[in-house]
Amino acid sequence: xxxxxxYLLGGLALLxxxxxxxxxxxxxxxxxxxxxxxxISVTVIALGSSMPDLVVxxxxxxxxxxxxxxxxxxxxxxxxxxxxxxxxxxxxxIAVRGTMRTFDMPMLALSCIAMLICGASSFIDQTASTSFIxxxxxxxxxxxxxxxxxLNLYFNRTATANAQPSESTSSPAASPQHHALGFPxxxxxxxxxxxxxxxGGNWFVDGASGIARHLGLSEGLIGLTVVSIGSAAPDLxxxxxxxxxxxxxxxxxxxxxxxxxxxFFIIGTCAVIAPLDADTIGLFDFGTxxxxxxxxxxxxxxxxRISRISGIALVLLYVAYLIKLIIDFVR
Numbered sequence: 001x002x003x004x005x006x007y008l009l010g011g012l013a014l015l016x017x018x019x020x021x022x023x024x025x026x027x028x029x030x031x032x033x034x035x036x037x038x039x040i041s042v043t044v045i046a047l048g049s050s051m052p053d054l055v056v057x058x059x060x061x062x063x064x065x066x067x068x069x070x071x072x073x074x075x076x077x078x079x080x081x082x083x084x085x086x087x088x089x090x091x092x093x094i095a096v097r098g099t100m101r102t103f104d105m106p107m108l109a110l111s112c113i114a115m116l117i118c119g120a121s122s123f124i125d126q127t128a129s130t131s132f133i134x135x136x137x138x139x140x141x142x143x144x145x146x147x148x149x150x151l152n153l154y155f156n157r158t159a160t161a162n163a164q165p166s167e168s169t170s171s172p173a174a175s176p177q178h179h180a181l182g183f184p185x186x187x188x189x190x191x192x193x194x195x196x197x198x199x200g201g202n203w204f205v206d207g208a209s210g211i212a213r214h215l216g217l218s219e220g221l222i223g224l225t226v227v228s229i230g231s232a233a234p235d236l237x238x239x240x241x242x243x244x245x246x247x248x249x250x251x252x253x254x255x256x257x258x259x260x261x262x263x264f265f266i267i268g269t270c271a272v273i274a275p276l277d278a279d280t281i282g283l284f285d286f287g288t289x290x291x292x293x294x295x296x297x298x299x300x301x302x303x304x305r306i307s308r309i310s311g312i313a314l315v316l317l318y319v320a321y322l323i324k325l326i327i328d329f330v331r
Contacts, residue, residue, distance in 0.1 A: 004210030007203045011230070014200025015237040018193040022238055025189030026250060032183045039156040040250070054266050055202060061270040067279035069270055070133070074115065074285050075228025076235075077259045081112075081292035082318035084236045085255055089311030092243045094252050096300035099155045105297045107148055108256045111263040112293025114141065118267075119278050119286035132278065138271025145264035197234040204230035224285060224325060252306075259293070288321050 026040045053076055057069040088094065096105065117124070118133045118141075207230075235258050242251040270276060292314075299310050 001211065001214050004207045004214065006207070008207030008211065011200040011203030011207060012233070014196045015204065015233050016241075018196030018200060018234065018237065021189050022193035022197065025186045025193060028186035029183070029190060032186065039152055040253075053262050054269075055198075057266050057270050058273075061274050061276065064274075066270075066274065066276040067281060070119070070267070070276050070278050070281050071224045071285075072228050073262045073267055074119075074281060074289050075224040076232040077112070077115075077262055078285075078289050078292055078321065079228055079232040079318065080235050080255050080259050081108075081289075081296050082314045082321070084232065084239055085252070085296060085306065086311040086314035086318065087236070088239050088243045088251050088255075089306040090308050090315070091240065092246075092251075093305055093307045093311070094243070095305045096252060097304065099152070100253060100256065101300055101304065103151065103155065104253070104256045104260070105300050107144075107260055109293045109297035110144070111260045112290045114144070115263050115267070116286045116290040119281065120283055123283060133267065133271045133276040135272050135275060138268045141264045141268030142272065145261070145268060148260060148264060197238070200234070204233050224281070225322070284324070292317070 029040060053072055056072050060066060060069040060072070118137045121132060121134075235255055238254050239251045242254065267276070295314070295317075296306070299306055303310075
C-alpha cells in the first residue's frame, strides 16, 4: 500500500513538471517550423500525453484483459471532456476558433459517436450478451485517424501560406521567451517533458491501481475510474498549465487531440491486434462519452467559446457520472 502511494505521488510530481515545460517547448517549435500552436497541440502533445493510454491498452490487449483497455479510453475521454475541459474553462474561458471550431471539434464528436456505435454492437445486432469492437471496426477507426492527421497538416500548410508577416509576429508563439529557447533547446525540452509525462502517467496508473486493488475494487471499475484518471492526468496537467500561461490553443487542442487519438488510433490499433470485449463497460458509459463529445462540440460551435458556466456544467456532469458508478459498485 505504501509502495503504491509513493508511486502515485512520484507520478503526480512528474506530471506537473512535464506539463509545465512541454507548453513552452511546443510553442517554440511551432514558431520555428512555422506551424500553428494548435497543430502542435492536437498532434505532438496529444500523442505524447496519450502514451500512457497506449501503453495500458496495448498491454491489456496482449494479456487478454480487453475490458481494461476499453475502460481506460472511455473513462479517460469522459474525464478529459467533462472534468478537464470544465476545470480549464473555469480557470480561463477558452475561445474556440479557426479549424478547431470547424474541423477538430466535429471530429471529436465523431470519435465519441463512433465509440458509442462500436460499444453498442450487442444492442444493435442482438447477437451477443456483450459488445465487441472487431478488427473491421479497428480498421475503420484507423482510417479516420489517417484522415484526421492528413487534413490537419493540410489546413496548417494552407494557413501558413496565407498568413501575413504581422500575424506571425503577433502570435503568442513569437514571444521573446519562447524564441530564446532555440530550436534544439525546444526539441530537447519537449522530448524530456513528454518523457516525464509518460513515466509520470505510468507511475500514477501503477500507484492508483495498486491502491484500488488493495481496497477491493473490480477490474472494470478500475479501468473506468482509477486507471483512466491516471491516464488523463497528463492532459489535465498540460491543459491547466497552458491555460494559466495564456495558451488557449494548446489547452483545448491537447484535450481534443488526445480524445480523438485515444479512439481512432489507440482503440483502432488494439482492435486490429485482437477484438476487444467490452464486458461490463455498458451502454451508459458509451452514451456518457457520446453526450460529452457532442455537448463540447455544440457549445463551441454555437457560442464560439466555452464559458465558465459551461465549464461548471461539464464538471457537474462528471460528478453525476462518478456518483452513478459508485452507486452501481455498492449495489
